[in-house]
Structure formats: structure tokens, C-alpha cells
Amino acid sequence: MQGVKVLAGVVGAAALLGLGIILGHFAIPKGADSPAPSISASQDLDLGILETIMEQLDASRIRENLRELSREPHLSSTPRDEELVQLLLQRWRDAESGLDSAETFEYEVLLSLPSQEQPNSVTVVDPTGNILFSCRRSEENVTGEQEGPDVVPPYAAYAPPGTPQAVNAAKHGVAGVLVYTDPSDINDGQSSPSQTFPYSWGLPPSGVERGSYLEYFGDPLTPYLPANPSSFRLDPDNASGFPPIPAQPIGFEDAKVLLCNLQGASAPETWQGALGCEYRLGPGFRSDGNFSADSQVNVSVHNRLELRNSSNVLGIIRGAVEPDRYVLYGNHRDSWVHGAVDPSSGTAVLLEVTRALGTLLKKGTWRPRRSVIFGSWGAEEFGLIGSTEFTEEFFSKLQERTVAYINVDISVFANVSLRAQGTPPIQSVVFTAAKQIPAPGRSSLSIYDNWIQYSNRSSPVYGLVPSLGTLGAGSDYAPFIHFLGISSMDLAYTYDRSKTSARIYPTYHTAFDTFGYVDNFVDPGFSSHQAVSRVVGNVLLRLSDSLFLPLNVSDYSETLRSFLQAAQQDLGALLEQHSISLGPLVAAVDKFEGAAAALDERISELQKGTPDPLQVRMLNDQLMLLERSFLNSRAFPEERYYSHVLWAPRTGSVATFPGLANACSAAMNTAPGSAAWAEVQRQLSIVVAAVEAAAATLRPVADL
Amino acid sequence: MQGVKVLAGVVGAAALLGLGIILGHFAIPKGADSPAPSISASQDLDLGILETIMEQLDASRIRENLRELSREPHLSSTPRDEELVQLLLQRWRDAESGLDSAETFEYEVLLSLPSQEQPNSVTVVDPTGNILFSCRRSEENVTGEQEGPDVVPPYAAYAPPGTPQAVNAAKHGVAGVLVYTDPSDINDGQSSPSQTFPYSWGLPPSGVERGSYLEYFGDPLTPYLPANPSSFRLDPDNASGFPPIPAQPIGFEDAKVLLCNLQGASAPETWQGALGCEYRLGPGFRSDGNFSADSQVNVSVHNRLELRNSSNVLGIIRGAVEPDRYVLYGNHRDSWVHGAVDPSSGTAVLLEVTRALGTLLKKGTWRPRRSVIFGSWGAEEFGLIGSTEFTEEFFSKLQERTVAYINVDISVFANVSLRAQGTPPIQSVVFTAAKQIPAPGRSSLSIYDNWIQYSNRSSPVYGLVPSLGTLGAGSDYAPFIHFLGISSMDLAYTYDRSKTSARIYPTYHTAFDTFGYVDNFVDPGFSSHQAVSRVVGNVLLRLSDSLFLPLNVSDYSETLRSFLQAAQQDLGALLEQHSISLGPLVAAVDKFEGAAAALDERISELQKGTPDPLQVRMLNDQLMLLERSFLNSRAFPEERYYSHVLWAPRTGSVATFPGLANACSAAMNTAPGSAAWAEVQRQLSIVVAAVEAAAATLRPVADL
Incomplete structure (x- = not known):
């Protein structure tokens, strides 16, 4: 299990902090030939x-x-x-x-792997370069299984190498990212060794979550092509999706040392966690803590592609x-x-x-x-x-x-x-x-x-x-x-x-x-x-x-109806202001519902008798291929691989068709007639065409 | 029948002439239910x-x-x-x-239509604006069918409106384009009224070929979307594929007046035609002809979208x-x-x-x-x-x-x-x-x-x-x-x-x-x-x-083999110089041939017996869907609609896979490691993947 998009979000949020290190939580939920019996076509x-x-x-x-x-x-x-x-x-x-x-x-x-010769490190250093504190390079060997040459040390895969040093980077000049998971987010607040594994299922204080920080999925050098040895590969310098700055994950035990020594304004209430101190935003360390105020955090990342x-x-x-x-x-x-x-x-x-x-x-x-x-x-x-x-x-x-x-x-x-x-x-x-x-x-x-x-x-x-x-x-x-x-x-x-x-x-x-x-x-x-x-x-x-495929396509009617209703309720007035009508979408969803219900009836009727295997095959093809009719390889040109117009990533807050939600969210504060409003119209047309195509797939097969 | 790409080529060639009018030929070859008999699945x-x-x-x-x-x-x-x-x-x-x-x-x-109020015109004018000569605005009414409100006057659809005037435009500043078809290209040299329709199938001297000058096909405002009334439409100002400058077709009768009065260097031998004079390149009219040397050609186009x-x-x-x-x-x-x-x-x-x-x-x-x-x-x-x-x-x-x-x-x-x-x-x-x-x-x-x-x-x-x-x-x-x-x-x-x-x-x-x-x-x-x-x-x-679809997929083997051989013979050495191997393509074509031959055999065997209709259906699906496996919607991002990696337009001279031919032709004179050579590798990988996919479609259906 892997957290692609999730991690991209974290990195983005981190950049907003304007710190040389990041101290946000990692708090995004994750869904995270043999003998044959006799053959009959029925x-x-x-x-x-x-x-x-x-x-x-x-x-x-x-x-x-x-x-x-x-x-x-x-x-x-x-x-x-x-x-x-x-x-x-x-x-x-x-x-x-x-x-x-x-x-x-x-x-x-x-792949992206940490260097064996030059381990990644996170330290606090004074102005003369003396190391005041080092984060762990590996997890504590609690059960005898946490050490050894095959245990890859914690790292952020695909984070680029670099040695940023700061606790006070320019507001928009984040130099590196540290990531940890707060006990409040992973351990229901428990943070002591005796409360965690091997005494419970809790994460030990030294535990560090590894992960891939790649923005897209698939081999980064061969988008849309199988990564055979002979395949064309992008130059890694031209490939996209890698994080722009070094990043390194650490355990909450080490995060506590860094975070509880920060000075500055209090972090927002929702950022506070279970490390036993008030979380502050910096910049700089507080003078009454472990580190002198002029100390800095040094992050050394030596990952290699x-x-x-x-x-x-x-x-x-x-x-x-x-x-x-x-x-x-x-x-x-x-x-x-x-x-x-x-x-x-x-x-x-x-x-x-x-x-x-x-x-x-x-x-x-x-x-x-x-x-x-x-x-x-x-x-x-x-x-x-x-x-x-x-x-x-x-x-x-x-x-x-x-x-x-x-x-x-x-x-x-x-x-x-x-x-x-x-x-x-x-x-x-x-x-x-x-x-x-x-x-x-x-x-x-x-x-x-x-x-x-x-x-x-x-x-x-x-x-x-x-x-x-x-x-x-x-x-x-x-x-x-x-x-x-x-x-x-x-x-x-x-x-x-x-x-x-x-x-x-x-x-x-x-x-x-x-x-x-x-x-x-x-x-x-x-x-x-x-x-x-x-x-x-x-x-x-x-x-x-099963002779008849157990794919209930009419269950898509409920989804389409709910997406439509969300669009009507939460975007309808706005769209109307810009002379964009949801009428064609209403008509398309109605058509889909009608076609799906009729197909259901047809299946029920056929199931009563002894249907011809070829008839069943044709019907099953409709059921199997319905999902394909929602694809549009040109709908989201910037989203690698995402072609399904119902399930592409949705960043807009309205629980509707993602292309429409995202386009509206981007157009919201632009002038009428802007390119962003044209994109709303384009996305609406794409959805209408897809729902129409889906309805067409379910209609009797000799109709257009 | 329509000449999309062809015409774009002509316009391009015309621009090279560096004249205010163009005088190249138009010489591209152009290629309720009823009672039913009893139904049996066989x-x-x-x-x-x-x-x-x-x-x-x-x-x-x-x-x-x-x-x-x-x-x-x-x-x-x-x-x-x-x-x-x-x-x-x-x-x-x-x-x-x-x-x-x-x-x-x-x-x-x-659509693009000529204005009824302001007819397009082509005239020769003297420096004071006096009209010395006008091209016909309609064809001669030879059979009584060439006149009337429904006969659209000759025009170049989608050519933009404008009134360029020149016979000596800057070398790369062509202001407008005139197009005609030379009797040598359309009439086997015949050009007199008595030699042409209605006395033969020949084109009368007043005949003018209409046509669309759009670069792409499909409705220009709704690429990839059906042009329903509610569909998103591009602003025509943002739509692509329209000719950049005014254009107008004329008959060879009128072209003769313009062309035979030009001065300047002789046009190349292959540009000479059957108008009965030597074709010259201009600039300007010859002093001993119908027009004074300071006369100009005025082209008025009033087409409307x-x-x-x-x-x-x-x-x-x-x-x-x-x-x-x-x-x-x-x-x-x-x-x-x-x-x-x-x-x-x-x-x-x-x-x-x-x-x-x-x-x-x-x-x-x-x-x-x-x-x-x-x-x-x-x-x-x-x-x-x-x-x-x-x-x-x-x-x-x-x-x-x-x-x-x-x-x-x-x-x-x-x-x-x-x-x-x-x-x-x-x-x-x-x-x-x-x-x-x-x-x-x-x-x-x-x-x-x-x-x-x-x-x-x-x-x-x-x-x-x-x-x-x-x-x-x-x-x-x-x-x-x-x-x-x-x-x-x-x-x-x-x-x-x-x-x-x-x-x-x-x-x-x-x-x-x-x-x-x-x-x-x-x-x-x-x-x-x-x-x-x-x-x-x-x-x-x-x-x-037919119970078995009469699509002979193994006839694709011959095509693939010939494309491969052309690549090997005409591009192999060049590719080798750039460390690009055709080996994976050879392997893919071999696999295709093998799979196609095996499928042929399987069909022959099945045809000997009484095959199960479901088996035939599965086999027919392979035959039907083979062509689809050659599609790659991302292969040619600049060629609207073209996705078939074998039949996309080929501009490179080698009779091989078009993507490869075109990429090689573009890379030919660039340095090793250029983006153009990377594109050659990408196109080769795309073709290999497509041929592999085609072979996979033909293999026994439970194999990968």
C-alpha cells in the first residue's frame, strides 16, 4: 500500500509553512493444463x-x-x-x-534508494558546525528484527539529494522537509515505549514511516510505455513528479526534540499534538531550551536514483x-x-x-x-x-x-x-x-x-x-x-x-x-x-x-444522480450566472437511468428462461464495457493516467463530477469569459458526452 | 470527397514562392421491424x-x-x-x-461561406486604383446549370477575409494566395472551350475548384466532442487549423491572364504548364504585356464563419x-x-x-x-x-x-x-x-x-x-x-x-x-x-x-514486414550511429507473424468442423479488435484525431512506420542526444508497443 497523492499534498502543505523544517502532522487518512470437467456454453x-x-x-x-x-x-x-x-x-x-x-x-x-556509504542524517548544529543533536538513523531494535543489512533505513523515496540547513528559511523558500507522524494521529496519543509495540500495536517512539514521494504513479521514466529494457526513457532531469527539495522522515521521539524546542508563535490548535509540549512555528529555537538560538537543523539527504x-x-x-x-x-x-x-x-x-x-x-x-x-x-x-x-x-x-x-x-x-x-x-x-x-x-x-x-x-x-x-x-x-x-x-x-x-x-x-x-x-x-x-x-x-456477470450497472444511476444533485445544489446558481446550463447533464443522467433500468428488466426476463449463450455474451459485454464508456483520455491532460471522468482526483469541495468540481473551483474568482470559465464549459461537455456514451452502451445493442 | 491535408500542403508550398499571388499548380493526386427468417446462432x-x-x-x-x-x-x-x-x-x-x-x-x-453581399474578387489594378482586369466571379453558364442563387461562387472555405494587394510581396511575407488548376494537370493539356465540357469530360476554362482549406478534420470548434448545440465551443479566434491568410481559387482562363503577364526568372521546368506561355516567377508584370509594370493584383476575400x-x-x-x-x-x-x-x-x-x-x-x-x-x-x-x-x-x-x-x-x-x-x-x-x-x-x-x-x-x-x-x-x-x-x-x-x-x-x-x-x-x-x-x-x-469474419489479419504481416525492411534498409545505419537498435521491432514483427499464422491455422481447423458459436464469436472478436491494438491516442499529440501508429500522415520519405519516419526526418540534422533524437526513440518504442499489443491480441486468448 502506497500513498502517492497523499504525500504530494503533505509536501505542498509543508511548503506553506515557510520553515526550513516542517512540523506538520502526517495526518491524512488512508484507505490506504489440467483435466477439465465437461464444457457447456451455459x-x-x-x-x-x-x-x-x-x-x-x-x-x-x-x-x-x-x-x-x-x-x-x-x-x-x-x-x-x-x-x-x-x-x-x-x-x-x-x-x-x-x-x-x-x-x-x-x-x-x-527506483530511489538511500546511499549505503552516506547515510541520510538530520542533526542540530551550532554556528561553528558542532553537532548538538542527531536524529536516529535507524529504528530501535525492539524485537531483533529492526537491524541488519536488509532493513532499509528510513527515507523519502525520490526526494532529491541535498544538505539544506536552516530553521528560519525565507517565507517561501523552504529548503527541505522533515516529516513525522504525531502520536495523536497514529497512536491515539500514546507515546511511551511501554505503551507501544511490543506491548501493544502502537508505534514505538523510534518508528519512522518510509514512503514514496513521487507525484505520479508508474515508472517515472516511461510514462504510457511498458518499462522494457529497450523502451524509450526520459532523461531523469526531464522527468516530472519528483519532489523539488530534499525530504526525510523521522520518528516522533526525534521530532519531539526539534519541535518542543522551537520558539515563535503558537501553531494553530489543529496542529497541536501529543508530544507533551506546545507546538510553536519558529523561526528559531527558544533560548531556554536544549539548543542555542543560533543553532540550525541540518538535513542531509543522499538518496540515489x-x-x-x-x-x-x-x-x-x-x-x-x-x-x-x-x-x-x-x-x-x-x-x-x-x-x-x-x-x-x-x-x-x-x-x-x-x-x-x-x-x-x-x-x-x-x-x-x-x-x-x-x-x-x-x-x-x-x-x-x-x-x-x-x-x-x-x-x-x-x-x-x-x-x-x-x-x-x-x-x-x-x-x-x-x-x-x-x-x-x-x-x-x-x-x-x-x-x-x-x-x-x-x-x-x-x-x-x-x-x-x-x-x-x-x-x-x-x-x-x-x-x-x-x-x-x-x-x-x-x-x-x-x-x-x-x-x-x-x-x-x-x-x-x-x-x-x-x-x-x-x-x-x-x-x-x-x-x-x-x-x-x-x-x-x-x-x-x-x-x-x-x-x-x-x-x-x-x-x-456466473453465466450472467454479477455487475450491477444500474447502481451507477445512484452515483450519477447524487453527483448531479450536488452540482445542482452547490454549483447551479454560480453556473447560471455564467450562462452555463446543467440541462444537458440532467437529460443525460435521465437517459442513463432509463437505459440501465430497461437493461435490468431485460436481464431478469432472460434469467427466467434458458437464454442462448450468445445472447448472454452480448449482454455481458454491455455490463463489462460500461465502465470503459466513462473514459476520456483527453479530459485531464495534466493528470497522468487519469481518464475516468467520474473518479479522477477531485480537489474542488463539491461532491460532484471531478472535472466539473475542479474547474469550478479554479474559475470561481475569475471574470466571466475567462479561460477558467471556458474550462468549466469544456468539463461539463466532457461529462455529458461520457454519460451519454454510457447510456448508449446500455441501450438495446442495435440502437444508436 | 475532400482534400484536407492536401490543401494545407499547397498553401505551404505557395508561401515559399514569396509572391503576392501564387502560381503553382494544383497538382496533387486525390486519390420498423420486419418479419424475420428463423434464427440460428450458426x-x-x-x-x-x-x-x-x-x-x-x-x-x-x-x-x-x-x-x-x-x-x-x-x-x-x-x-x-x-x-x-x-x-x-x-x-x-x-x-x-x-x-x-x-x-x-x-x-x-x-461552416465558412462566401458573403452574398460582398462577392470575393480578384482584379488587376493600376496605381490609381483603376481596375484593369477582373477574374470571373462565377463559372460560364455552359449548360444552364452554372447560374442561379444556389450555385455557390468559387471560394476557399475557411480562408480568412482580407484584401491583400501585391505582385511583389516580401520574400517571406506572402499576403494572399490564388489557386488554380493547370490544364496540364487536369485536362491532359486541353484548354480550349471546344475541347472541354460539354464537348468532352474536360474542365471548361472558366471552371474553378472549390474546397475546404481547413488543416484538420471535424467541426473546428468542438475537437473530440460531438457538436451538439450545448457542447463547449472554442472561441473561433482560439481555434486552430484555419489558413493564416486570404486565399481564392480561380479558373485557368483567368490564371492565364495573370501568369502569362508576369516578368522575372523562369519558373522551374516542373512548374511549367499548358497555358501557352512561359511561366515566370515575377516579381511584377512585364512591361510588354497587358498591364503596366506598376500594376498590382488585388484579392478581396469576404468569407464568413x-x-x-x-x-x-x-x-x-x-x-x-x-x-x-x-x-x-x-x-x-x-x-x-x-x-x-x-x-x-x-x-x-x-x-x-x-x-x-x-x-x-x-x-x-x-x-x-x-x-x-x-x-x-x-x-x-x-x-x-x-x-x-x-x-x-x-x-x-x-x-x-x-x-x-x-x-x-x-x-x-x-x-x-x-x-x-x-x-x-x-x-x-x-x-x-x-x-x-x-x-x-x-x-x-x-x-x-x-x-x-x-x-x-x-x-x-x-x-x-x-x-x-x-x-x-x-x-x-x-x-x-x-x-x-x-x-x-x-x-x-x-x-x-x-x-x-x-x-x-x-x-x-x-x-x-x-x-x-x-x-x-x-x-x-x-x-x-x-x-x-x-x-x-x-x-x-x-x-x-459470414459466420467467421472475412478479415484476414495475417495480411498485416506483409505490411509490418515491409515497413520494417524499409526502416532497416533506409534508416538502420543512421539509427545505429545514434545507438538506437531496431532489434525490439524485429522481435515484435516476428511475434506478430507467428501469432497471425497460428490464428489462421486455428480458423482453418475450426472451419472444418461445426464450431461452437461462442468460440467463433471469441475468434471474431480477435479479428475485429486487431486494428484497435494499433491505436495510441498519445502517439501524435499535434495531429488531431490521428492515433493509428501505422497510418498516421507520413512526411518523412522512408516508407516505414510514420512516427518513426517523421521523427527520423526531423532528427536527421540535429546533434546526437538532441530532443529530436529522443523523439525518434520514443516513436520507436510506441511502434514496438503497438506491434507487441497486436501480437498479444492474436495469441490464444488465455495467454498474455
């Missing part, structure tokens, strides 16, 4: 097989997978990462429980009836350190799901209707690189043939409730699966019934339902939904938000994210891991095996 | 039905269609254009011979088995004047084909396997506007569902031989059809056997075959192939090139392109029109009705 989901798979998904096997996957640090493109490639190949090629085939796809990608090989592992089960329709299920393999939660909790589930399916496949008792492709992506932590290169290499065929993409990165953030993010067409199949599986630890309730207690919303169509989140760019689903327009989802077990306000599980991207951490604190007994494996297995089998 | 082409249709396509009906269509001038968006919309609707809604449905789709598009409604008419025959697969067949409806040849000869054929098919449909004896969509496009002469707006409005569904696009604009340039342009997958079906139909006037020969006598090439795969031309942007196929990536073709009957070197039929875009012209000179008896209707009907029926 082959439908077999509920007995589904039940068998549900039973065979085994918590203790997931635990053993996790132990092996997280045994050693496996940063992208290291020898241990390569060993895990081999482990995946071996499992997926197993004669008893493997897939039809598995192979690696290697790319040459630009390196071209490294990174592999995706792809495993395939060939579909029996429609092998050219793909259900994709993937997760990344690379971690920052041991990565027990991130990403190995997901890979442990992936391996258990493939084992269960592979076993049935190799026995000859099952073969899916459609092909299933499993992906273990490389270099996700550096910016979703492996998955993005995969979508670039197979752009056409994936776009034409893929039914849906399932992502399970961190499978268990916490062991309380299901969390699902996705586009509307996948809501119903996730609900169906969640209703069929008992909630871990609450076996009288289904996962669905448990979920609705923790996160729900009132749907105008269905009443109270669990709340499906939207997809940002926090994991490998991003290129699938935003670039290819494939209906996607991200599944996990998560927190009870009444019990913790931690923005993510506390040891995220630190050397404390270990097997023991998961085993003792995140999911003892692994029943939540098992629950996630069952939801994924259930959803996957429904997508791969 | 429904295949019925040769009996095909034979019936071939028999029913009737020359005299085509002649009557043409007489009606060309009875009055029908410039885009005029009342007569609208009457023809109604005529098409009436024919396509006819109870006895109509289609399942027909409707109009109206757009609001930016106007938003006008333009309709497409779409007619549909619903497919019986795969209604979601479309075969498209279209032509434009608008003309410059009467447009008997351009475009009505095509529309006359279109109406006869729809009559023949509609009759069988309404009788209940036939319904195609796939849907057939017929299009009558508006505003083509102004820049393929109607067809482009159609592809913008239905981008997603057309791209996902269209098997092929057939264009027949001018159906008969001359009555000698078939001419076909298209992408490689359509070659075989055109050959098959052409072999089945007798050549007009040579009934012992098939159209194929006749064709190969007039235009042939030696194929490394097949030996001597008729030569299939490539698709530029001369008619409405352009948005289908370049923007949507749909396999497309343009069909017509054409000249014996040993008999004429006219760059196009002589009355092209003049008021002499009338019914009488066609009836007397182009195709007396209309047997060539009939032949084209049969080829189109045959190709269309094979595409709509």
Missing part, C-alpha cells in the same frame, strides 16, 4: 463448488504463508524480493494445487467457456521492510485462494467459465510501478477483455469489520458474498450484518446498506480503474473507528510491521484473514463463473 | 441471397437516383441538403424496401444473431454544387444497395447475422464534419462493436477499373467479391481480373495481386480508421492511367459536375456504378453474414 456458477472453496480457505495456512512471506525484509528488487518471485512461481506451478501456468514479466524501472529490475508474477487459470474474458486478482509483493501487514497479509490471502482454486482445478473438479489472472506486482511501494507497467504493456487486450479487477493489498488493517472500496457495479456482488460468510468472532452474524453496524449509509434505492468507499490511488487498483476503466475493488478487514482514530495501523511502513505484530495484535488466530480470503474467493468465483 | 453467409442481391442491383435505378440527387445544388446545410435528408429518410423508411429504422442526428457546426445545422442520416438493419456487431457503410450527402460525381454517384449507389437489401428484409427472406448501419454524412466538403461528429458521439460503442467501415464517396471517377483503398485485413474480402462479379464492358473478365491489369503489385505472399491503396484523409473513412481504429475501405471505379494524367476527374468541385456530365462522359449506361454497387453489396454481405 455453464453457470456451481454453488456446491463455491461452498467447497469457502470451506477450504484455511486460517492456519494463511498464517504460515504470512510467516514465510514476512520472514525477511523484501524491498522491491532485492534478492529476497526475487526469492519471493520464485516462491510464487513454485506455488502457482505446483502439480497438486497450482494454476494452468505462471510466469514472470520483468521491467527495468527507476537507480534503474533496477522488478518482476510481476502472473498466474492464469484458463476459462472453460469464455477464455477471452478475464477476472483479475492481484496484490503487490514488495514491502518497505518485512511488510507483514503491508503487503504480505494480502499475499498470504492470495496464495491461499490460489491454493484452494488450484487444488480443485488440478483434481479436475472445476474450471472457471472465464479465465482468471492472478498478479503479484513488483515495486508498488515506489509508486504502483509493476501494476502500471502491466496495464501499459497489455493495454488493448486488458481493456477489451477484463471483467473486473480485485485488489487485496493489506488484507487486515484490524480484525473488526469488512471494508470495501470500488466502483458501483461491484457493490452488489460484494454484498452477496458478504451475506454468505460468517463474521469472524461473531459467527451468528454474517460479514454483511457485521459490516453494516460499523459503516453504513442510506441509499435512496436500497435503504440502509454498508458503505462502499471510492477508489483513490492508494494501491494497485489505480491503473486498472483510472487508466483502463476496468470495474475495480479493494477489499480488507478494518478497524472499529469508535475505538481508534489512528490514520492507519501504527507500524505502517516501519521495521515494526512484522509477523509477530500481526500474530499478536492485528489478527491473532487469523480469522479476519480467513474472512477476507472467503470474501475474495466468493466474489472472484461469482465473477468468473 | 447462421452463415447464404450464397443464394448473395446472388439475388447481385442480380437486383440495377444500373438504371442508380441512374435515376443520381438524376434526383444531383438535380439541384445541395451545399451543406442548405434547404436542398435538408430535402435530401428527407429523401433518404423516406427511402430508408419505405414499407416495401426500407430498413428497420432511420433517423437524423443533427449537429451545429462551423457561420454556425449551421448539419444532419447525418443513420439507417439500421438489426442483426439477427449478433445485433451488437456493426458493419458500417456510408457516404456524405453534401456537395459543392450539383455534385453529381462528388458525392452523389456514391449516394446513388448507397440508395440502390439499401433498396436491394431492404426489399429482401421487408419480404422476410433475409436478415443479416450482424447489424448493418448506413450513414449519410453531412458537411463532408468542409472537413469530414458529419462523420467525425458521429465518431465522437458514439466513440465507445463504435470502437467496441464495429467490424468494418465501408466508404463509397465518388463511386465512379471513370469507368475502367476498380480502385480500392483500405487496411490489410479487408484486402481478401474485396478480392473475393471482385472475383465474383463481371467487369463492366468486359463481361468475360471478372472485376478482379480487369483490376489486376490496371493496378497491381507483387506480393511476397500471393504473387501478383491488384494493388490496394492506403487510406489518407480524403473522405469520411478518416475518423473511422485514424480516430477509432476500425478496419476501413474506400471503393470506387477509376481511370486508365495510361490514358489520362488528370489528377482527378476534371470537373471536380466545379459547377460542371452535373448529371449530364456523368451520363455522357463518366459512365454512360451506369454499368460502372452498378459494378461498384455489386462490389459493395458483396463485401457488405460477407462482413455482415
